[in-house]
Amino acid sequence: MRLSRFLNRWVLYALAVLGLALFLRDEYSFTLLNFIGIHALLVVGLNLLLGYAGQISLGHAAFFGLGAYTSGILTATYGVNPWLAMAAGLGVSGGAAFLIGIPALKLRGYYLAMATLGFGIIVYIFLNEAHDLTGGPSGLSGIPSLSLAGFPLNTPHRLYLLIWIILGLILALSANLVNSRTGRAIRALHDSEAGAESLGVDTFRMKLKIFVWSALYASLAGSLYAHSLNFIAPGSFGFMFSIKLVTMVVLGGMASIWGSLLGAGVLTVLPEMLTVFHDFEVVIFGAILMVVMIFLPRGLVRGILDLYEFRRYKKKGGHIPV
Amino acid sequence: MEIFADLLQYLISGLTNGAIYALIALGFGIIYNTTTIINFAQGEMVMLGALAAISIYSLTPSLPLAFLGAVVLVTLVGLVFERLALRPVKDPSPITLIIITVGGAVFIKGVAMLLWGKEAFNLPPFSSNAPIHLGPATILPQNLWVLGITAVSVAALEAFFRLTLVGKAMRACAYNTRAARLVGIAAGRMVQLSFGVSAALGAAAGILIAPLTLGVYDMGTMLGLKGFSAAIIGGLGSLSGGVLGGLVLGVAEALATGFISSGYRDAVAFLLLLLVLFLRPQGLVGGRK
Numbered sequence: 019m020r021l022s023r024f025l026n027r028w029v030l031y032a033l034a035v036l037g038l039a040l041f042l043r044d045e046y047s048f049t050l051l052n053f054i055g056i057h058a059l060l061v062v063g064l065n066l067l068l069g070y071a072g073q074i075s076l077g078h079a080a081f082f083g084l085g086a087y088t089s090g091i092l093t094a095t096y097g098v099n100p101w102l103a104m105a106a107g108l109g110v111s112g113g114a115a116f117l118i119g120i121p122a123l124k125l126r127g128y129y130l131a132m133a134t135l136g137f138g139i140i141v142y143i144f145l146n147e148a149h150d151l152t153g154g155p156s157g158l159s160g161i162p163s164l165s166l167a168g169f170p171l172n173t174p175h176r177l178y179l180l181i182w183i184i185l186g187l188i189l190a191l192s193a194n195l196v197n198s199r200t201g202r203a204i205r206a207l208h209d210s211e212a213g214a215e216s217l218g219v220d221t222f223r224m225k226l227k228i229f230v231w232s233a234l235y236a237s238l239a240g241s242l243y244a245h246s247l248n249f250i251a252p253g254s255f256g257f258m259f260s261i262k263l264v265t266m267v268v269l270g271g272m273a274s275i276w277g278s279l280l281g282a283g284v285l286t287v288l289p290e291m292l293t294v295f296h297d298f299e300v301v302i303f304g305a306i307l308m309v310v311m312i313f314l315p316r317g318l319v320r321g322i323l324d325l326y327e328f329r330r331y332k333k334k335g336g337h338i339p340v
Numbered sequence: 341m342e343i344f345a346d347l348l349q350y351l352i353s354g355l356t357n358g359a360i361y362a363l364i365a366l367g368f369g370i371i372y373n374t375t376t377i378i379n380f381a382q383g384e385m386v387m388l389g390a391l392a393a394i395s396i397y398s399l400t401p402s403l404p405l406a407f408l409g410a411v412v413l414v415t416l417v418g419l420v421f422e423r424l425a426l427r428p429v430k431d432p433s434p435i436t437l438i439i440i441t442v443g444g445a446v447f448i449k450g451v452a453m454l455l456w457g458k459e460a461f462n463l464p465p466f467s468s469n470a471p472i473h474l475g476p477a478t479i480l481p482q483n484l485w486v487l488g489i490t491a492v493s494v495a496a497l498e499a500f501f502r503l504t505l506v507g508k509a510m511r512a513c514a515y516n517t518r519a520a521r522l523v524g525i526a527a528g529r530m531v532q533l534s535f536g537v538s539a540a541l542g543a544a545a546g547i548l549i550a551p552l553t554l555g556v557y558d559m560g561t562m563l564g565l566k567g568f569s570a571a572i573i574g575g576l577g578s579l580s581g582g583v584l585g586g587l588v589l590g591v592a593e594a595l596a597t598g599f600i601s602s603g604y605r606d607a608v609a610f611l612l613l614l615l616v617l618f619l620r621p622q623g624l625v626g627g628r629k
Contacts, residue, residue, distance in 0.1 A: 068435070074435055074438055074439075076438075076442070121614075121617070121618035122617075122618075125617060125621060126434070127434030127435070127438070128378040128438065129572075129617055129621060131378075131438050132568060132569075132572065132613065132617065133613075133614060133617050133618075135565065136565075136569070136610035136611075136613045136614050136617075137610075137614065139565070139606065139607070139610050140607050140610050140611065140614075143603070143604060143606055143607045144607070146603070147601070147603040147604060147607075257561065258446075261442060261446055264439060264442070265443075268439060297454070298450065298454070299450070300446055300447075300449060300450030300453060301446075301447055301450030301451055301454065302450075303443075303446055303450075304443045304444065304445070304446035304447025304448070304449070304450055305443070305447055306443070307439055307440065307442065307443025307446065307447075308425050308440050308443040308444055308447060311429075311436055311439050311440045311443065312425065312428050312429055312440065313428075315430075315431060315436060
């Protein structure tokens, strides 16, 4: 029963991705879908850290930026093969996460939030100031598109399948990770580190592992972003973007793999659809963070389902379980 | 002695900024002490203080009135924020509270952008703008105002916490909320009060710095983060630590701006923060655990 349900989800995912590829015609839709895919990669990674392991990162845009800039600089300035550059980006981001994670993950709660935030800002300043390397605030242009076996992936339509296949694999990988021994360990340490440790979980190693893991996702997303836009500027990797990612996780639902896709989708499409959204964007993101966390801490979908169940249960005259 | 003159000049500007960071750091510390919450919206109170004072001053050109009016207004915002965004929270885990206060900060910033727009506004200095010569360096009267008002605020806070009954009650909550409740202290009131006091401090910091740096809707984020860094560097929750942390941070930044490059100025603050977090998370003064 469980296996068939599990299979169905992935089949549905594949059908939806293929269906959209066949039926959509305009470039714009694919550009938007590509952005959703890239954001979803980031959000799944952050959700592993924030939702499952209960460790907050307010500087996740930094890993996205490191991936994007490593890819960008290596391909545009040094003419390295994009796939190799992508791998190098993974190395840089993963390495940075490892180095920053060793001291930072010994800190808890607020301190970890601050340490990651500080790291994010330092990377952002570096991207702005290291003109020779990054092109400074005006950005880095001339990043080549990816190509697969001689076939250039230079239009949104062509890139779409690549991004969504990668996303599908990452989603499957993450779902697997969460249900593995490691996944159970990180969920245990979310609830109680002391409790998890008493059961023999090396909590520090687990936290570090998941931190590096989520940085790798972010780096991958960054490389894809750089190659799809062919241009990057530091503005896309600032503090506000880190906050947006947290908002996507919160809206989609903490500790929910598929919720991440939903959060990324909704908050990528809404600003595009509603022009009003543009002026009010910051206000809306702030309001979402507060309202969802206060009233629906399990995210939009599960929160509303919970409320519904709760109503029905009460109507039947049941007692509210504590 | 060219270098000595430069050094003195950097020191003056560093101490001025440091005093501002110290005021913000104290705001973080006061809330942390009564609730163990880090209020990420603290920086936005600074911005609101500056912009509110500028708006009031444009209506009635009286600086004392603008100062008082802005402080009262922002204190109200702080109280409302506590009431609407933090008290209804059912599961007050750090992660939830971080996300809520970050959300609050972003929300307040967005509203300020809608109210005041994106341009920067000027507030005239509290007294004349003529620089005072101090040996080889110069100091603006506004710098003296910043340092003076900060010193007075710190002394007043110290007196409040040591000498008044309410202050002592707040400290009791900081040490042990449950024990404080048992002896009849209304802990909820104290939490509210702490949000009010730290919003007022933040507003004061914003009004003080507005004549030096202009007031913009997005000034709060950076100032808030630096105030927090100052609080951590000094030792979170300690009054003297907050002041020391602020001054150390301000001077370090000024020296880095002068001797390295102004572009990396903000990086210095966070590098210092990371160093302290990693090597001495209890801060320089080593506040209460």
